[in-house]
Amino acid sequence: MSEQFFRKQTFKIYLLILPLVLSNQISFGNDEVNYSGPGDDKNGYDSRDYTTNSLSLEDRKGKKADIIKYVTIKQLGLPELKIPQNNKITREKIELGKKLFFDRRLSLNNTMSCGMCHVPEQGFTNNEIKTAVGIEGRSNLRNTPTLLNVAFNKFLFHDAREFSLENQVWQPVLAHSEMAMPSFGFTIKKLELIPGYKKLFNEAFPGEGINMETFGKAVASYERSLISGNSDFDKWYFGGNKNAVDENVKKGFEVFSGKGGCVSCHTVGKNEALFFDNKLHNTGIGYAESMGILKKIKTKVQLAPGEYVEVDNKIIKSVNQQKKNNDLGLYTITENPEHRWLFKTPTLRNISLTAPYMHNGIFSTLDDVIKFYDEGGFKNELLSPMIKKLDLTQEEKNNLKIFLKSLVGDNINILIADALSTPVGDLTKDDPNWANDTDMGYDN
Amino acid sequence: MHLRKFGVSILGAVLLTISSVTVADETCMSPYMAKIVGQEDYVYVWTLGVEGLGDEQDKLVTIDVNPKSKTYAKVVSVLSVGGRNEAHHSGLSDDRHYLWAGGLDSNKIFIFDVHSNPRKPTLHKVITDFVEKTGGIVGPHTFYALPGRIMVSGLSNNKDNGGRTGLAEYNSKGEFIATHWLPTDGDLRGAKKEGKFADGYGYDIRVQPRRNVMLTSSFTGWSNYMMDFGQMLQDGEAMKRFGNTMVVWDLHTRKPKKVIDVPGAPLEIRCAWGANNNYCFTTTALTSKIWLIYEDDNGEWQGKAVADIGDASKVPLPVDISITADDQGLWVDTFMDGKARYFDISDPFNPVQKFEEQIGSQVNMISQSWDGKRAYFSTSLLGNWDKTGEADEQWVKLYAWDENELALTHKWTIDFYKEKLGRAHQMRFGAYSLYTSKQNKGKEVTMLDK
Numbered sequence: 001m002s003e004q005f006f007r008k009q010t011f012k013i014y015l016l017i018l019p020l021v022l023s024n025q026i027s028f029g030n031d032e033v034n035y036s037g038p039g040d041d042k043n044g045y046d047s048r049d050y051t052t053n054s055l056s057l058e059d060r061k062g063k064k065a066d067i068i069k070y071v072t073i074k075q076l077g078l079p080e081l082k083i084p085q086n087n088k089i090t091r092e093k094i095e096l097g098k099k100l101f102f103d104r105r106l107s108l109n110n111t112m113s114c115g116m117c118h119v120p121e122q123g124f125t126n127n128e129i130k131t132a133v134g135i136e137g138r139s140n141l142r143n144t145p146t147l148l149n150v151a152f153n154k155f156l157f158h159d160a161r162e163f164s165l166e167n168q169v170w171q172p173v174l175a176h177s178e179m180a181m182p183s184f185g186f187t188i189k190k191l192e193l194i195p196g197y198k199k200l201f202n203e204a205f206p207g208e209g210i211n212m213e214t215f216g217k218a219v220a221s222y223e224r225s226l227i228s229g230n231s232d233f234d235k236w237y238f239g240g241n242k243n244a245v246d247e248n249v250k251k252g253f254e255v256f257s258g259k260g261g262c263v264s265c266h267t268v269g270k271n272e273a274l275f276f277d278n279k280l281h282n283t284g285i286g287y288a289e290s291m292g293i294l295k296k297i298k299t300k301v302q303l304a305p306g307e308y309v310e311v312d313n314k315i316i317k318s319v320n321q322q323k324k325n326n327d328l329g330l331y332t333i334t335e336n337p338e339h340r341w342l343f344k345t346p347t348l349r350n351i352s353l354t355a356p357y358m359h360n361g362i363f364s365t366l367d368d369v370i371k372f373y374d375e376g377g378f379k380n381e382l383l384s385p386m387i388k389k390l391d392l393t394q395e396e397k398n399n400l401k402i403f404l405k406s407l408v409g410d411n412i413n414i415l416i417a418d419a420l421s422t423p424v425g426d427l428t429k430d431d432p433n434w435a436n437d438t439d440m441g442y443d444n
Numbered sequence: 445m446h447l448r449k450f451g452v453s454i455l456g457a458v459l460l461t462i463s464s465v466t467v468a469d470e471t472c473m474s475p476y477m478a479k480i481v482g483q484e485d486y487v488y489v490w491t492l493g494v495e496g497l498g499d500e501q502d503k504l505v506t507i508d509v510n511p512k513s514k515t516y517a518k519v520v521s522v523l524s525v526g527g528r529n530e531a532h533h534s535g536l537s538d539d540r541h542y543l544w545a546g547g548l549d550s551n552k553i554f555i556f557d558v559h560s561n562p563r564k565p566t567l568h569k570v571i572t573d574f575v576e577k578t579g580g581i582v583g584p585h586t587f588y589a590l591p592g593r594i595m596v597s598g599l600s601n602n603k604d605n606g607g608r609t610g611l612a613e614y615n616s617k618g619e620f621i622a623t624h625w626l627p628t629d630g631d632l633r634g635a636k637k638e639g640k641f642a643d644g645y646g647y648d649i650r651v652q653p654r655r656n657v658m659l660t661s662s663f664t665g666w667s668n669y670m671m672d673f674g675q676m677l678q679d680g681e682a683m684k685r686f687g688n689t690m691v692v693w694d695l696h697t698r699k700p701k702k703v704i705d706v707p708g709a710p711l712e713i714r715c716a717w718g719a720n721n722n723y724c725f726t727t728t729a730l731t732s733k734i735w736l737i738y739e740d741d742n743g744e745w746q747g748k749a750v751a752d753i754g755d756a757s758k759v760p761l762p763v764d765i766s767i768t769a770d771d772q773g774l775w776v777d778t779f780m781d782g783k784a785r786y787f788d789i790s791d792p793f794n795p796v797q798k799f800e801e802q803i804g805s806q807v808n809m810i811s812q813s814w815d816g817k818r819a820y821f822s823t824s825l826l827g828n829w830d831k832t833g834e835a836d837e838q839w840v841k842l843y844a845w846d847e848n849e850l851a852l853t854h855k856w857t858i859d860f861y862k863e864k865l866g867r868a869h870q871m872r873f874g875a876y877s878l879y880t881s882k883q884n885k886g887k888e889v890t891m892l893d894k
Binding site for chain 1: 526527528529530549550551552570572573575576579580582601602603604605606607608609610625628629630631640641642643644665666667668669670671672673674675677678679680681682683684685686688707708728730731756757758759780827828829830831832835
């Protein structure tokens with residue numbers, strides 16, 4: 001099927017169903033199995049009454065879906081997606097990108113893939129650790145951002161260092177602390193030697209094969225398709241369905257857009273809402289961490305469900321190998337002192353799936369986040385003027401949280417199930433590796 | 445509650461006879477294996493490569509430990525294996541011809557030939573497709589010999605790098621046989637969830653063949669065991685991801701029968717050797733306790749916390765343990781204070797600490813000889829968990845143990861940093877006596893009669 005033919009067909013479908021979507025008469029999200037949420041649920045672990053709710057890994061099979069429609073068809077509450085002229089979306093690119101996304105062989109020692117940090121059932125982030133852990137356990141300073149609706153970002157990474165998904169894709173692959181592939185060329189050569197990839201690249205990019213651009217385009221196409229709108233909030237606010245949410249959601253939105261002032265950065269438009277402003281702000285968290293304001297003499301460490309001890313930080317320091325680097329946000333990129341501790345506004349869509357929160361994962365729950373903003377952030381000379389003490393009542397805080405929970409897209413289960421249906425790529429005997437006696441071209 | 449004591453039935457008599465002849469090792473290894481009851485000739489140290497040190501990669505280090513040798517207490521062989529695989533544990537095949545050693549990170553399994561020339565092991569085979577073959581198990585940890593088999597416990601999985609995992613069964617040639625998933629709430633696989641937890645986590649394996657029982661314990665997933673230790677202790681989310689269970693399995697059918705709550709990361713398992721001692725010990729890394737896993741009067745396996753190890757608020761972190769051949773003593777190493785502690789376990793329900801000594805700034809593994817007179821200690825816990833700065837000592841030390849006087853006497857130290865080797869982790873014994881039918885120069889030999 002040619003790309004042109006495909007584009008015409010999808011446009012016709014779009015015209016046919018657009019009115020239905022806008023009137024909220026059809027849904028993108030229906031599936032019989034709920035895949036959303038961590039397979040190893042630790043909800044309530046702070047209590048001695050905690051009971052496990054762990055899922056079988058064997059049952060994590062997912063269900064394949066035709067997710068290209070999420071790119072080609074506008075979802076309620078979301079703006080129209082702009083797709084780069086030089087990387088038109090196709091099923092072949094999405095499928096190839098998805099396979100690459102979950103392929104652990106795309107790391108130096110075959111252990112890390114994009115999907116090991118952006119875990120689908122954990123909101124395409126990682127609920128289990130505050131900051132990302134890369135190859136050989138190397139520490140990263142920042143919390144893994146969700147990839148849901150990443151296509152709408154003007155800037156990528158918490159510090160806005162990148163501007164297109166196609167370019168962004170390479171950074172984790174080559175970063176020493178993430179996947180640590182030694183070079184573009186070695187990555188491409190390895191892909192050429194892994195059985196199956198040459199054919200898939202040729203199908204997705206006829207006449208181009210495996211190269212720097214096609215690799216970036218393929219993974220970017222998959223990431224671009226992870227679009228999730230049409231939430232209960234959207235159905236009420238943009239779709240006009242008064243029964244889509246309860247009164248607490250509506251009251252929570254009042255706080256959000258009024259007394260709370262959240263909407264200043266997590267913007268909501270007349271016809272759509274990304275819940276971010278494509279800008280960077282200083283909330284004081286980066287400042288406080290850099291200046292050691294958050295440090296205590298002892299750290300509360302959990303030993304078992306409901307069981308904690310206060311551990312002297314000298315003990316913790318004795319096993320802290322990580323080199324201390326302060327995270328200065330946008331300044332890291334520009335070296336402009338005015339840019340210290342500026343971090344990108346994240347989307348709030350699907351926020352209830354993407355804990356822990358903030359650029360460094362400092363807050364475990366939405367309650368923690370709301371409390372932080374209610375108290376006016378951490379004071380510093382560059383603090384955003386929009387961050388100020390709110391004096392919210394407990395009821396207002398509760399409703400604000402309920403509102404935030406209404407922002408889960410209705411196709412989220414389908415996106416997750418589709419991701420889980422993709423086999424994880426692991427080293428086989430047929431793959432390039434010295435222990436498999438594969439000639440990588442270096443043998444004399 | 446009392447231990448179930450068994451009369452000597454006909455079946456029991458047969459098993460007892462077998463056990464008295466062949467079931468034993470240097471106190472902590474598979475009962476299906478020949479043991480060295482006299483002087484060991486070599487200690488094989490599975491060693492982690494360190495960035496900036498020597499060739500920076502993992503290696504099997506062979507130390508000559510026979511006092512009669514001219515190269516006594518010297519490194520006599522170094523075999524680099526490529527990469528920093530997070531070298532961790534190793535285990536010998538039932539005939540002790542091969543040493544299987546795993547990489548918790550790379551998931552490679554290195555099979556060394558240690559019998560052709562015990563002084564200079566060679567790399568016989570590398571299993572590279574462990575994760576793919578097992579359907580997603582990550583972190584091959586314990587290599588435990590069963591007849592004609594090696595059972596491998598995993599620590600994690602390739603889906604979320606969390607703690608849910610399984611056991612992988614291989615034959616002695618290194619061919620994959622089957623995956624046995626740990627029971628979860630989603631699929632208990634026929635096991636009874638006795639308490640509140642069925643987390644599906646894994647760590648160690650031990651068996652009591654007389655009781656047709658296999659036990660497994662539970663640690664944590666890749667994200668945690670690969671993470672900087674200090675960072676992890678400050679990460680409230682990460683600290684929720686530790687195992688709180690042990691599983692009782694039917695050894696022969698490989699089916700889980702019961703999940704027992706053992707909160708706080710139960711790690712090493714050591715089973716008693718006595719013919720009527722139907723119990724095993726474990727220690728919990730986080731809650732710092734000794735747990736007894738025992739068969740009660742009704743034939744049910746139970747778990748009970750029976751002693752504290754140091755002060756839990758100081759995170760002593762009990763790591764390796766070693767039971768004496770007569771089931772009367774249990775060594776417990778605590779990583780953070782670098783101490784070896786000796787508990788009297790003559791009453792398994794009431795262990796009493798009798799002795800402690802600081803071995804170094806950090807200590808992890810202990811391997812004692814069958815007669816208990818020699819105790820080897822090593823330092824490294826995990827590549828990113830070891831101490832920093834001057835406290836990051838890396839060595840293997842030999843001590844002589846006098847049980848009557850309760851005294852450890854230092855014999856020698858090999859500094860693994862000075863030798864540009866790396867971080868010293870697990871130690872396994874080798875002896876020429878294992879590979880000859882005759883007793884060799886005073887070395888006592890018991891061969892597995894096949």
